[in-house]
Amino acid sequence: MRMHFEIEGGDFTAAGRASSEVKKTLKQFNIPPEVLRKVAIALYEAEMNVVAHAWSGTMDADILPEGIHVVMEDKGPGIEDIERAMEEGFSTATEEVRQMGFGAGMGLPNIRKNSDRMVLTSTPGVGTRLEITVAF
Amino acid sequence: MNLDQLNQIFNGTILMDGHIPGDYTKAFASDLMSDVLRFRMENTVLITGLCTVQVLRTAEMSNITCIIFARGKKVTPDMLALAKEHHIAIIESELTLFEICGRLYQGGLEPVCR
Numbered sequence: 001m002r003m004h005f006e007i008e009g010g011d012f013t014a015a016g017r018a019s020s021e022v023k024k025t026l027k028q029f030n031i032p033p034e035v036l037r038k039v040a041i042a043l044y045e046a047e048m049n050v051v052a053h054a055w056s057g058t059m060d061a062d063i064l065p066e067g068i069h070v071v072m073e074d075k076g077p078g079i080e081d082i083e084r085a086m087e088e089g090f091s092t093a094t095e096e097v098r099q100m101g102f103g104a105g106m107g108l109p110n111i112r113k114n115s116d117r118m119v120l121t122s123t124p125g126v127g128t129r130l131e132i133t134v135a136f
Numbered sequence: 137m138n139l140d141q142l143n144q145i146f147n148g149t150i151l152m153d154g155h156i157p158g159d160y161t162k163a164f165a166s167d168l169m170s171d172v173l174r175f176r177m178e179n180t181v182l183i184t185g186l187c188t189v190q191v192l193r194t195a196e197m198s199n200i201t202c203i204i205f206a207r208g209k210k211v212t213p214d215m216l217a218l219a220k221e222h223h224i225a226i227i228e229s230e231l232t233l234f235e236i237c238g239r240l241y242q243g244g245l246e247p248v249c250r
Contacts, residue, residue, distance in 0.1 A: 101169035
């Protein structure tokens with residue numbers, strides 16, 4: 001099963017809708033609650049990143065019998081130094097993002113913690129691509 | 137403890153009861169949602185002074201079924217709609233985060249573990 005979502009940069013009211021839909025869909029299957037929680041948190045962090053940093057993006061979720069594979073692609077400023085971005089506490093978030101309770105530099109490390117495989121690639125000035133896999 | 141037992145400890149206003157048989161054993165207080173997302177939150181009450189839709193989203197993703205809004209923060213209709221959709225109980229309180237935490241700790245709630 002495949003789900004596709006468009007994500008708009010800067011739209012904090014809508015942020016989380018795509019992750020919420022995926023979580024709702026996964027709830028219908030017999031997936032352990034702990035795995036469901038991991039998927040929801042990893043996707044929500046990733047979705048917040050797109051809303052917080054990019055101009056627009058997409059989320060494509062493939063739900064397979066053995067797990068979920070998600071690709072998030074955005075058009076935006078990209079990440080200059082991925083290694084640094086993966087460090088806890090490093091953030092380039094705006095004041096607006098921080099006022100929403102985010103932007104503490106915990107998102108990417110938390111995605112890594114809640115996924116079984118994470119591949120992050122980025123071209124500065126063009127955009128970022130994030131692949132997340134969580135096994136059921 | 138259930139929602140009513142919880143609320144008796146600090147006399148807040150229950151705006152939404154969530155329609156779930158809550159069994160709360162732990163509490164977590166934060167205005168930083170990034171931190172909420174880092175902990176296991178089952179059977180946990182979230183106490184916060186941050187009043188945005190993203191608090192509801194964070195609760196939804198973390199399986200939090202009760203949020204206490206401290207410092208007299210007023211929950212908006214769109215936040216209430218999300219709470220209703222996801223069966224999340226909402227309590228408003230005039231007390232500070234510190235006082236709510238103190239009372240709940242005294243009332244027997246425990247911190248979350250990493």
